[in-house]
Amino acid sequence: MATHSDIEENDTKRASQLREERARKHLKSRRNREWRFRLWGRAAILFALSALAWLLFSIVGTGFTAFQQNFMTLDVKLEASIIAPDGTRDPQKLRGANYRRVLQDTMYDLFPDVTERLEKRELFALTSASGATHQIRQMVYKNPSLIGQTVTVTVPTSDQVDQLLKGYIDRTQPESRRKVSDQQITWIGTLKERGIIKKKFNTILFTKPDSRDPELAGIAGAVVGSMMIVVIAFLFALPIGVGSALYLDEFAPKNRWTDLIEININNLAAVPSIVFGLLGLAIFINFMGLHRSIPLVGGMVLALRAFPTIVVATRASLRSVGPGIVNGALSLGASHTQAVFQQKLPLAAPGILTGSIIAMAQVLGETAPLLMIGMVAFVTEVPQSAMDPSTALPVQIFLWSDSAERAWSERTAAAIIVLLLILVVMNGLAIWLRNRLEKRR
Amino acid sequence: MDQIILYILILMVVLTVSGYIYNKNLAFDRYLASRVKENAPPSLLKGSGWHSQASYHGYYTAWLVGFVCFILFVAGLYFRSGSQLYDLSWLALILVAGTSIVFLLNRKISPDFAARTWVERFIHICLIILSVIAVLTTFGIVLSLLFESLRFFSKVSFLDFLFGLHWSPQTALRVDQAGQSGSFGAVPIFAGTFLIMFVAMAIAGPVGLMIAIYLSEYASAATRKFVKPMIEILAGVPTVVYGFFALLTVGPTIRNFAESLGFSVPTQSALSAGVVMGVMIIPLISSLSDDVINAVPQSLRDGSYALGATKSETMKQVVFKGALPGIIGAFLLAISRAIGETMIVVMAAGRAANLTGNPFEAVTTVTVQIVALLTGDQEFDSPKTLAAFALGLVLFVITLILNMIALSVVRHYRERYD
Numbered sequence: 001m002a003t004h005s006d007i008e009e010n011d012t013k014r015a016s017q018l019r020e021e022r023a024r025k026h027l028k029s030r031r032n033r034e035w036r037f038r039l040w041g042r043a044a045i046l047f048a049l050s051a052l053a054w055l056l057f058s059i060v061g062t063g064f065t066a067f068q069q070n071f072m073t074l075d076v077k078l079e080a081s082i083i084a085p086d087g088t089r090d091p092q093k094l095r096g097a098n099y100r101r102v103l104q105d106t107m108y109d110l111f112p113d114v115t116e117r118l119e120k121r122e123l124f125a126l127t128s129a130s131g132a133t134h135q136i137r138q139m140v141y142k143n144p145s146l147i148g149q150t151v152t153v154t155v156p157t158s159d160q161v162d163q164l165l166k167g168y169i170d171r172t173q174p175e176s177r178r179k180v181s182d183q184q185i186t187w188i189g190t191l192k193e194r195g196i197i198k199k200k201f202n203t204i205l206f207t208k209p210d211s212r213d214p215e216l217a218g219i220a221g222a223v224v225g226s227m228m229i230v231v232i233a234f235l236f237a238l239p240i241g242v243g244s245a246l247y248l249d250e251f252a253p254k255n256r257w258t259d260l261i262e263i264n265i266n267n268l269a270a271v272p273s274i275v276f277g278l279l280g281l282a283i284f285i286n287f288m289g290l291h292r293s294i295p296l297v298g299g300m301v302l303a304l305r306a307f308p309t310i311v312v313a314t315r316a317s318l319r320s321v322g323p324g325i326v327n328g329a330l331s332l333g334a335s336h337t338q339a340v341f342q343q344k345l346p347l348a349a350p351g352i353l354t355g356s357i358i359a360m361a362q363v364l365g366e367t368a369p370l371l372m373i374g375m376v377a378f379v380t381e382v383p384q385s386a387m388d389p390s391t392a393l394p395v396q397i398f399l400w401s402d403s404a405e406r407a408w409s410e411r412t413a414a415a416i417i418v419l420l421l422i423l424v425v426m427n428g429l430a431i432w433l434r435n436r437l438e439k440r441r
Numbered sequence: 442m443d444q445i446i447l448y449i450l451i452l453m454v455v456l457t458v459s460g461y462i463y464n465k466n467l468a469f470d471r472y473l474a475s476r477v478k479e480n481a482p483p484s485l486l487k488g489s490g491w492h493s494q495a496s497y498h499g500y501y502t503a504w505l506v507g508f509v510c511f512i513l514f515v516a517g518l519y520f521r522s523g524s525q526l527y528d529l530s531w532l533a534l535i536l537v538a539g540t541s542i543v544f545l546l547n548r549k550i551s552p553d554f555a556a557r558t559w560v561e562r563f564i565h566i567c568l569i570i571l572s573v574i575a576v577l578t579t580f581g582i583v584l585s586l587l588f589e590s591l592r593f594f595s596k597v598s599f600l601d602f603l604f605g606l607h608w609s610p611q612t613a614l615r616v617d618q619a620g621q622s623g624s625f626g627a628v629p630i631f632a633g634t635f636l637i638m639f640v641a642m643a644i645a646g647p648v649g650l651m652i653a654i655y656l657s658e659y660a661s662a663a664t665r666k667f668v669k670p671m672i673e674i675l676a677g678v679p680t681v682v683y684g685f686f687a688l689l690t691v692g693p694t695i696r697n698f699a700e701s702l703g704f705s706v707p708t709q710s711a712l713s714a715g716v717v718m719g720v721m722i723i724p725l726i727s728s729l730s731d732d733v734i735n736a737v738p739q740s741l742r743d744g745s746y747a748l749g750a751t752k753s754e755t756m757k758q759v760v761f762k763g764a765l766p767g768i769i770g771a772f773l774l775a776i777s778r779a780i781g782e783t784m785i786v787v788m789a790a791g792r793a794a795n796l797t798g799n800p801f802e803a804v805t806t807v808t809v810q811i812v813a814l815l816t817g818d819q820e821f822d823s824p825k826t827l828a829a830f831a832l833g834l835v836l837f838v839i840t841l842i843l844n845m846i847a848l849s850v851v852r853h854y855r856e857r858y859d
Contacts, residue, residue, distance in 0.1 A: 030751055037753035041655025044648045045668055048727075051720045052675055058690040059682070243571030251565055252572075261572050263848075264579050270774065270844040271837065272781020274808050275582060278833040281815070282585030304578050311575075337561040365679025368783035371812055394681040394784075401685050401788060409689060416682050423677060 059420075063413025069202040069215065070157045070165050072127055072191070076106045076136060080148045089144040097140070099133040110196070111187065122184055126191075128156045131216045156204060156215040157197060159407035161188055165199070168406050205414060209382050210396065214407035217400070219415050221382045225295050225375075225390030226364060232299025232386060233306055233363045238356055240303070241310025248311075249318050250340050269308035276305045277372025285373060292374030296386040301369050306359040313355020317348040350437035357430040361423050367394040393419050445528045449514060449535060456539035457507040463543060465499030468550045475552065493556040501556040502546050504563050506539050513538060586837055589830035596824045597625045602831060604628060608794040608805075610814060610825045625828055627835070629796040633711065633804030637790060638779040640715025640800055641722055645775060648719075649726025650768065656727070657734045658756055676724035684788030687717040692789060699801070709791035712800040718785050722775045729774065733767025733851070734760060736858050766854040773847035777840040783808040807832050 080087075082105075083097045107124050108114060114123055132155035139153070140146055156162070160179050163169050165188065175182050191197045209221030244265065252258040280301035284290050290297050321344050329339035370376075375395050383390035391399070393415065400412040472491055517531040549556075594602070605626015652672060656665050692708040695716075699706040706712075737760050745755040761768075791803030792813055805813075814829040 030754070034751045034753045037756070038655070038659055041651045041659055044651035045655060045672075047648055048652060048672055048675065048720070048723050049668070051723075052671060054690070055678070055682075055686050055720075058686060062689065240571050240574050243568050244575050247565075247568035247572040251568060261576055265575050266848055267841060267844050268575065268578060270777060270840065271582070272777075272783070272808070272840055274781065274783045274811055275586075275833055275837050275840075278811070278815075278830060279578070279582045279585055282589060282830070283581055287585075307575070335557065335561060337564060341564075361677065365677075365681070367679065367681045368787075368808070368812070371783075372815055374816075376816055394679055397681050397685060398784065398788070401681075401688060412685060413689075416685060419679065420682070423679070427677060 059413050059416050062409060063411075063415075063417045065166050066205060066410040066414035067202050068199050069204065070162045070197055071154050071200050072157050072197050073152060073154050074103075074106050074127070074132070074196070075150050075152055076102060077109075077150045078102060078136070078140065078147050079105070083140060083147055089147075091141050091144060094140050094144055095137065097137075099136045099140075100129065102136060103127070103129065103132050110191070119183065122181060123187060125158055126161050126184065126187065128158050128213060128215045130213060131155055159214045159405070161197070162215060163406050163410075164188065165192070165197070168410075205411070209380050210378060210391065210399075211380060214403075214405065214411055217411060219393060219396060219418060221379055222391045222393045222396035222415070223418070224382050225298075225379075226393040228295035228383065228386050228390070229298045229302060229370075229392055230360050230364055232296060233303040234356065234360055236300055236303035237307040237310055237359065237363075241307040241356070241359075242314050242352060244307075245311045245314035245318065246340065246345070249315050250336075250344075265308050265311050268304075269312065272368075273305055273366055274368040274372065276301055277369030279304070280369060280373045291387070291389070293377045293379075293389045293391075294387050295383065295390050295392075297373050298370050298375055298390075298392065299386070301373060302363045302366055305366060305369060306363050309359040309362065310352070310356050313358070314348070314352045317351025317355070318344065320351065321347045350434060354430045354434045357426055357433070361426040361430075364423065364426070365394055365419070367392075367398055370395050371398070393422075445532065446518075449517075449532055452532065452535060453507065453510045453514065453539070456510060456536070456543075457503045460506040460539065460543040461499040461503035463499075464502040464546060464550065465495050467547060468495035468498035471550055491552045492554065493558075497556040497560055498546075498550050498554070500560045501549075502543055504560060505546065506542050509542060510535050510539050582837065586830055586834040589827055590834045593824060593827035593831045596827070601625065602627055602828075606796060608810075610810075610828055625824070627807075627832065629794040630805055630807055630810055630832070631835075632796055632798070633790070633794070634780055634806040634808075636711050636798060636800060636804055637715045637718065637786060637806055638776060640711060641718035641779045642772070642776060644716055644719025645722035645726050645779075646772060649723045649775075650730055652723065652727040653730035653734055654756055657731050658752060658760075672724045672727055675720065676728075678721075680721065680782060680784040681788075683717050683721050684784040684786075687713050687785055687789035691717055704801070706801045707791070707803050709789055709803045710801055711790060711804045714786050714790035715800065717789060718779055718782055721782070721785065722779060725778060726771055726775050729771035730764070730768050733764045733771065733854065736767070736855065737763045738858055763858075764854075766850050766857075770847040770851035770854065773843050773850070777843035777847070780843075781808065781836060781840050783812065787812050807836050811836075 079102065082101050083099070084094065088094070104120075104124055107127060108120060111123060114120055132153065135153050135155055136151075139151060157165075160169070161184075164171075164180050164185065169178055169180055171178075171185065180188075188197065204216060205218045207220050208216060208218030211217040244261070248258060248262060248265075252261075280297060284297045284300060285292055325343050325347065326339045329343045330336070334342070370392055375391055376399060377389055377391065378399075379389050379391050381388075397412055397415050397419065400408050400415065403409075472495060475490070513531075513535050517534075521527065521531075602625050605624060606628050607624045607626045608629050609624055652668075656668060660668065688708070692710065692713040695710065695713050696706050696708050741759055741763055742755055745759045750758070786806045786809050790806060790809060792805050792809060793803050794805050794810075795802055797804060811829045811832050814825055814832075
């Protein structure tokens with residue numbers, strides 16, 4: 001017979017069992033929660049990394065084919081009767097001659113059995129007309145004695161042919177829905193077999209400025225413009241940045257005025273870049289009367305954008321130099337200025353340089369302020385000086401991205417690849433410099 | 442550039458450098474001579490009785506020559522008329538002024554002259570001028586924006602601008618043209634800006650925060666070393682590249698996905714711009730949050746572990762609460778970045794001023810409108826161009842307020858644990 005105490009004992013046992021079970025359940029759910037939280041962290045990292053991978057993959061995938069292009073090698077007969085019917089050899093007159101006709105004849109000679117006008121036009125469309133005529137014109141202009149002879153020129157094919165040969169135009173689609181006709185496809189096949197159309201490294205992309213035709217457009221003008229902008233921005237931003245950092249850190253008395261400067265610089269670093277463009281438009285162009293779309297204005301605007309970064313980097317590296325070095329100089333009788341300029345600044349220089357290179361990498365990628373000061377103009381020449389109208393590499397990317405054609409987006413992506421490579425080199429240089437100089441210290 | 446300007450610039454450099462060398466050597470000679478006269482050995486170790494080293498006499502000359510020549514150069518550039526006689530006399534003036542300063546300063550070189558003090562004073566003034574440029578930039582921004590905006594508000598009422606519901610900045614080309622009055626109600630633009638900002642923060646906020654938490658609390662040193670630079674790469678990619686990515690890849694992907702579900706979404710939509718902008722902002726939030734989470738003292742964590750809390754409980758209930766002000770600061774900075782971002786929205790969000798809360802539609806933002814109003818042919822006095830400055834002012838004020846709050850929150854937070 002169970003006594004009262006036995007029942008009580010059983011009850012407490014069951015109760016403690018229940019408690020244990022509940023505690024175990026609770027612990028399990030806590031562990032699950034811990035596991036889930038960790039999973040969320042991993043998922044977040046995975047998201048960011050896959051976004052980066054997707055970005056790079058889509059751009060490289062679109063752009064890498066643009067580094068090669070299809071060229072045609074043509075034997076052009078420079079008929080004197082077409083170029084100079086009156087027998088002139090005056091270079092100025094030869095400029096205006098009918099080179100299109102010469103080129104047309106060359107193209108028709110490739111397929112002598114083509115006689116119909118419409119077919120002839122389709123045949124002529126295989127080559128980049130304006131690029132080829134320009135090339136022939138230059139040859140004749142430089143050397144009029146070539147007239148009457150046969151010269152060999154290598155000209156790009158038209159962008160449609162290029163896209164077809166790279167496999168971006170679907171040959172299985174009905175003829176009416178693609179931009180290259182069946183007839184043209186056969187011609188292209190024949191020309192490829194005869195060795196007239198060949199794929200080569202795309203020098204045009206790197207040596208030529210912008211153009212209306214995608215097959216003739218290059219980034220040379222934009223790269224030169226960007227380099228000028230970066231150099232000008234560096235020349236302005238480095239003294240301003242280092243100077244104000246030195247003043248604030250070493251010489252300024254702590255008062256309201258220097259607090260104001262400090263708050264100012266911190267805020268400037270976070271002002272949207274487009275506002276700097278508005279400032280440049282209002283001050284440099286409307287007030288000071290400088291021209292639009294020149295690298296000088298672009299460089300000055302971006303110097304204002306970049307110098308807060310240099311200030312921050314300079315102050316950080318000034319602080320990383322221990323006080324011992326300055327105190328040592330002071331105890332040897334150097335003045336405060338001497339101690340700072342001759343001892344502290346040289347030791348902080350690597351950090352300053354690294355910060356400046358990173359700031360310049362930002363300048364190189366900056367687009368919006370340049371749009372404001374009119375660097376979106378269509379410039380077909382490589383700028384010679386900082387006062388010539390120019391574009392910049394990121395602006396060129398923006399301009400090209402507007403065109404929907406496949407040939408343009410390929411070039412855009414190629415320009416982006418070039419921009420990213422330059423940025424990688426600049427940042428790599430900064431990191432290498434920092435590691436190397438830190439080791440020495 | 443003109444030949445003459447190049448010559449003058451070279452002349453200025455030559456004058457400055459040779460002035461330095463000449464007067465430095467002169468000072469040193471005089472110092473040696475005075476030692477000989479006093480019958481003392483020409484040693485530098487003993488007190489020489491000279492206030493400044495010889496090189497400082499040289500620097501003093503160089504500063505003065507450079508300064509005067511520079512003023513003459515700028516003044517000459519300003520009054521320049523183009524005549525050859527003027528150019529030649531300009532060059533001659535600079536040459537004469539430079540050399541005469543060098544020789545006039547010869548007399549100043551003496552044991553008592555405090556050349557170093559003067560040189561250092563000059564350096565200080567230069568540094569002050571350089572740091573004043575920082576303040577001048579802000580003043581320049583405020584003044585130019587304010588000035589042009591006031592001109593805009595003299596044509597368009599301030600309340601209409603801030604609270605108007607219709608934005609179509611195309612003004613009439615001719616007076617009698619009907620229906621093209623141009624209306625400047627900016628509410629659709631603000632709405633679009635905030636919509637894209639919300640989408641971006643909805644992506645970047647949680648992802649950036651979780652990355653920061655994982656990297657600072659869970660990840661091994663090796664993982665950290667690998668993942669952190671990879672995330673930083675996202676911050677180094679230029680925004681125009683993100684814009685192209687949104688236009689080329691993300692927009693069409695979203696459109697195709699929506700089409701497969703039976704919706705129709707334009708390629709340019711608030712969603713694609715917002716998502717890509719969110720990816721761009723992730724590193725900003727993650728690195729700032731990482732900093733503030735690391736600033737929370739280890740003793741708080743240890744206390745929490747001692748009470749039996751798991752890592753995630755410690756994170757959520759102790760560290761997160763401690764770091765909250767800093768995290769809020771990071772988010773505010775990210776919001777201001779999202780509002781001011783230009784290229785992604787210009788390329789991926791469209792230009793139609795729709796007043797909508799639907800992220801699948803094309804919307805426009807403040808920055809897109811500034812670009813749209815100021816690129817292309819323009820005359821400077823039309824309300825259309827001035828409107829861009831008014832929008833710029835709004836943008837500047839909003840981001841300034843956000844930055845001020847964020848910076849002060851972060852500063853107070855740092856002081857709390859220092």
